[in-house]
Amino acid sequence: MKSKLAVVKIGGNVIEDKAELSRFLSLFAKMEGPKILVHGGGKKATQILKKLGMTPKMAGGRRITDAESLEVVTMVYGGLTNKTIVAQLQALACNAIGLSGADADAIRAHQRPVKEIDYGFAGDVDIVNVNSISNLLNSGFVPVFCALTHNGEGQLLNTNADTIASEIAIGMGHSFETTLYYCFEKKGVLLDMADDNSVIKTIDSKTYMEIREKDIISEGMLPKLENCFHALQKNVHKVCIGDISMIDSESKLFTTLTL
Template identity: 65%
Template sequence: MKHKLSIVKIGGNIIEDPKGLTHLLGLFSKLDGYKILVHGGGKKATEIGNKLGIEAKMINGRRITDAQSLDVAIMVYGGLVSKKITAQLQALECNALGLSGADANAIHAHKRPVKEVDFGWVGDVDEVNSRGITKLLLAGFTPVFCALTHDGKGQLLNTNADTIASELSIGLSAEFETTLYYCFEKKGVLRDVEDENSVIQHINSKTYETLLADGIIADGMLPKMHNCFHALQNNVKQVCIGDSDMLLQTTSNFTTLTL
């Protein structure tokens, strides 16, 4: 019988809200079984970059990562945000270990090829070192991954944190019974974006197509949902989307996705 593993990805609005982050980390630290936390930090990177005179460049809502922007991402994701989170988890007696994809060769990626847009030093994941990460988990560590990968040739790459969470859950599904949680400021996927309580509690492949056709799932939710179903199609047991309270596991007011 496989051990249970929870992989929790936290959104930028939670990271930027000290009380909200403290609340989430408290719930995360109490999760049963093995666990991994994944975070980005794009808003903080933009803030720090502006202070340094390095303006964030976006195309269609996606960040362009030039050499200067990559340096800011490394500083903010792998340093400022990562270490603050690991320190808070240590205070909660959760033995956290802050990692990038380069540490322990955890997540190998390649630079995204230039097509219509040159995204710069952005990485697309090739492989997760499930064996190495499993060793860390079994040794009692709780990995905390930031949104950085590497290409094996000395180059760090900025990589979407939702994608990292999805690829980690897939890579570790052979060893663990894996549930992937996407935590953000909403209670779940909403039927009406103006109504915070219009949570769609269950979405499967069939209902997903209907929600797409009706335009209920659109814009920024589209890439997140792609990552969700990509994980489910690759042996991840379950994916959940909602606010921090879904980690209490005593409420059903969030969105669960299955095939």
């Protein structure tokens, strides 16, 4: 029987709210068993870019990462945000180790090819180094990954944190029974965006197709759900979506996705 592994991703709204981040990290530290945390930091990166007199560039909700922007996101993701989270987890007796995809050759990616849009130094994941990450987990460390990968040729790449969490959960699914948690500001996938308690508690493949056809869920949630079902089809045991209360062992209100 495979050991269980939790892969938890937190969004920018949690990171930017000091009280919420503190509450989340307290709950995360209490989670039993092997676990991995993945975080972004896009909102802070945007703030720093503006302070430096640079204009953040976006296309289709994704950041265009030129050479100067890459320097800033590296400092923010891999430095300020990552080490702040690691320090707070250490204060909670959680032996965290802050990582980018370049550390221990954990996550290799390639630079996204130019099609209609040139995303610059944006990376799409090629491979997750299961051995390196397993060695860290087996040594009692809790990996905390920022949204940076590398191409194996000395180049760092800015990579979507949702994708990193999904690819880690998929890769580790060969050795563990993985559960992927997406923590954001809502309590789960909602039937009614105006009602925060209208959470759809369980979604399987059939239910997903039904709610898509009926336009029940918001367009912004569709890419996230597509990413979730991709993970489920590639070794991930289950995926959960909700606010930070979701990782509390006593929480009951969030969305669970299964095949």
